[in-house]
Amino acid sequence: MSAADLARLEFALLAAVHFLFVLVTLGLGPVVAVFSSRWARAERRGLWQAPVLERATRFWGQLYLVNYALGIAAGIVLELQFGLHFPGLLDVAGEVFGAPLAIETLGAFFLESTLLGLWVFGWHVIPRRAHALIFWGVVATGYVSAFTVMIANGFLRNPVGHELVDTPDGPVATISDPLALVLNPAAVLSGFHVVGACLMAGGFLLVAVGAWHLRRGGGAGGPWGGRQPADIDEDLWRRSMRTGIVTGSIGALLATGFGYGQFAYITRLDDPGPSGGDVDGPLDIVAAMGLGLMDTVANLVVLVGIVLLLMLIGNGIFRMRRGVRNALYGILIALLPVPFVTAVSGWLTRELSRQPWVVAGVLRTDEAVSDQPAGAVLASLLVLVGLMVTLAVVDWSVLAKLAGRGGDRLVLGAPxxxxxxxxxxxxxxxxxxxxxxxxxxxxxxxxxxxxxxxxxxxxxxxxxxxxxxxxxxxxxxxxxxxxxxxxxxxxxxx
Amino acid sequence: MTAAWGILLIVLLTGWSVLDGAVQGAAATNLGARGDAARRVRLAAVGPLLLPGEVWLVAGAGVLIGAFPHAEAELLHAGYAAAIALIASWALRDAALWLRSRREGHAWRATWDWLLAAASTLLPAAWGALLGTAWGSAVAVVVLAAWSVAATRLHGAALVARRLGEPSRFGWWTTSALVATPVLVTAVVAWPHLMTGTAVNGPSAALGGVVAALLPVLGIAQWFAWRLLARPLGPRDVIFF
Incomplete structure (x- = not known):
């Protein structure tokens, strides 16, 4: 493999790892924020739900944090890939591509991480309502981050709002219309599509963890589940499942709607451009398969989501006969990987179908790669990808353990x-x-x-x-x- | 305009070395603390600095990409190995901090403690080496790497002592100056080079406007964070790491 191929492979693998963490961060964020706000309100008014909402905030907040930790690390590793391996991209499109990334890191992410630090370490100092508000700030800046990254990525896919200026070093892109850059359909439509995918992943996680605990606990209502939860734990897991079904359904609708919305500009770009491209190479087959997978999953999830939403009426989903209930829970647990596999294949589809361009019609990927020797790039690939994949697997094993342990011995928010x-x-x-x-x-x-x-x-x-x-x-x-x-x-x- | 971006970059990098340097130093010497609880208390003393601190370097990298893409590409090309070591040790350090206390087993925690100390030593060394690369001299690479490792250790000890209310050989202002020195000296040495490392037409004015509008918000959030953290460790603190 050439240095260019290795650099691309390294970027693809690191981005896929990063993306898996982003899915949970953005999908779980709004849920933790809602639990946190409702807890603050319940506590202030002395409502009976306060203890279970506190547990929900701390349990899901802790999973959010342990996931976020590796998300940051993977994001940092990814951020430096551009400078390390694709300096040509910064040479030609540094101003246009770099501006949204600079705003993302300097503004959105900087604020997000600072606020998250305040949320975790100011738990016993900051008044409860302000504390909940801070987490809403974390969620908002997280979403702004995602959209600024999509602006940078959308520019690569559908380069608008720029003009090429001739310089002694060759043509260089400068921003001519910032608004067009921000309102790029390849950024906005895809941004909402990604948000949908994230909410869907968050929903699947909430449902799977809730179902796992309900299946294990069995509840106290005999062969038929009780009308009301038997204890605080059953209440927590029922709430998690309900929240997950609602969140996942909203996510599936967003992902599907904005997914189809993207066809408008995807098909327009199928023209390989002046330099030509490998229209039917093996990578395009992968891209086509990814598209088919997304299509199938999205339609199924929307349909199943509607059925599950209907089953929430009168807590029906929790009150079926035990055998039926446990079978349904088992299926919902087994489906947990689905949104993650689908999202990564969606990302692959987007990136592969743009090749051989890094900026569609402006700059080819092989022109943007650094002149590092292949051996050095291979070494960095082995070190960074090996490290990140290992850490990711360890992190997921810890997440699984924490999720299985349930609402006892939560460290987040404990004195x-x-x-x-x-x-x-x-x-x-x-x-x-x-x-x-x-x-x-x-x-x-x-x-x-x-x-x-x-x-x-x-x-x-x-x-x-x-x-x-x-x-x-x-x-x-x-x-x-x-x-x-x-x-x-x-x-x-x- | 370009000079303003340069100053912002230096402020961000200096801020990172002071804030994150304390985390690095305390983590690198944490093996010396006996008993798991004692180690957790030391990590709790610097733990709150992690999230609002490491973002300063992320933001610095963002300024490099946004305003000085050529300087960044050149620096990372010359200091390729140091840059890979920097991000690898950074990722490992973060993972070790977040994961070490998530399970109870002795082997689990001992392994992470060891990895944490190794990564927290390699991180300042790689940082010093990368700064030395900007000088374009092998001697600077070695000297700044060694300086950074030693300075972060003193700095971490000073900050832990301050938050635990223990006596300390050096004040934390002194050690802050020690960890900031390599960045400031490098800024002076590499300044002319940095100024020519911008995008072709200089940094974009639109980006400058957005960043100027953001800075007060960031400043307020950080001020709150540090006000919260400057006090001694007490019963209202959170032990998560």
Missing amino acids: PDEVLGAETDGDPDADLLRFADAPAGVGPPAGPGSSSAVAAPSGATRPSGVGPSPELAQSSGPAVRPAPTDPTTPEGAR
């Missing part, structure tokens, strides 16, 4: 003494942790069934006298900061 308390059993250094020993009234509000109830299993197994205690705090040596003890001055606790 520090609870997190560390479960771990200091028998630890001689336990007194190091006394800072975390919350005086009464300083920790987060603990309503019935909220964090204090969640803590019960781990707290109960802690041998008395080993965990952090006020006595230990007062007998601390000089090397360790004394614990804040005055609950009436929160400033002191900071």
Whole structure:
């Protein structure tokens, strides 16, 4: 393989890995935001749903975070691919292609990550409503990010809003009409199509995890499911499934509608252009298969989504006979990979059908590749792709484990003494942790069934006298900061 | 106009080395802490810096792509190996931080702790080497790589000490200056080169307008984040890593 082929393969694999994380980030984001807002509202009004909404926020928020972590890493690796392997793209179209990417990283992503940091680490400091609002900010900036990336990608597919200026180094693209660049159908239609795919993936995840727990728990309603959930856990999983069915159906509708909407400009570009291209090469067959797969999946998901939505009436889906119910849940769990496989094949279809162009009709991919020797590119491919695929697999195994563990022992949003308390059993250094020993009234509000109830299993197994205690705090040596003890001055606790 | 972009780039890169340098340093020396809980407390001291800190370099790379595409392509071409090492160690460092405490097993956490320390040492080394590449001198590559590794360790220790309320040999302002030095010196050395590394007609005015409008929003969000994090670790903090 030539250096150009290797650079393309490396980019394709890294982008596919990144895209799998993006699907969950954008698909789960709005769901966590809704749970978070409803929890804030329920707590303020003292509604009975507050504990289950808190659990939903923390459980799905934790999965969101563990997924997001690798999403960032994969995105960083991808961002530098342009400069490393496709400098020609920046030479010719740097201004047009680079501008949306600069706005994405400097504006949207910068804000998104800062807000997410505030959300996670300001959990016990920021008032609940502001805290929920911050997560809405995370979701909004995440979506702006996705659309700016689609503007850059849409330009490659359907180069509008630019003009080619002749320079001593050859023609260079400059922005002539920023609005046309932003309103490019290849950016806007495809952007909504991708958003639909993300919501669909999020929906499948919510449904699969909810179904897995319901199938395992069985519920307390005998062979027929109860009209009301038997306990907080069953409530959480029923809510997850309901939310997932609604989210997934909205996503499937968006993905399908805007998917067909894209045919308008896709077919126009089938003309291979002045330099010609391999119209019937093996890659085009892959692209055609991807298109067929998307078509089939989208139609099926829309239809099944309607049936599942109807089954939500009167909680019907949770009240069928146990055998039927478990069979349906089993199928829904097995279908989890479908939106991910479909989305990656959709991405392949889009990118492969543009070849041999990197910017359709303007710049060929082989003209944009750097002159690194093939050996160096191969080494980078092995290092980066090997690393990212390994990390991705490990991350998914952790996500599966966290999803299976359910609403117990959630770390996100837990007070520090609870997190560390479960771990200091028998630890001689336990007194190091006394800072975390919350005086009464300083920790987060603990309503019935909220964090204090969640803590019960781990707290109960802690041998008395080993965990952090006020006595230990007062007998601390000089090397360790004394614990804040005055609950009436929160400033002191900071 | 081009100079303003250059200054923005330097601010972003300096910000990253100070903010993320503390995470790197604390993580690189975390094997020295005895007991899992003690390690988690140290990571909790710098953990909140991770998300609002690492984006400074992502944004810096965005400015390079958007305003200095030629300089970026040239730098990454000359410093290919260092750039690959930088992004590989960065990805590994992030994964190690996020995943180490997600499972209870001793082997799981010990393995991640080891990987975290290795990646957090390689990351500043690759960063220093990439800066040295901008000087165009092999000596600068070695010196700046070694400097970055040593400075981040001191910086991480200073920040952990500050948040845990322990005494520290160096103040965190001193160590911040130490980690920022390579960036600032490189900025001076490579400035003329950077100014000629723009897109053909200079950076786009439309992009400049959007970025100028965004900066106050970013500044406010970051200010809130750092106000939240500058205080000593206490019972209202979150232990996630």
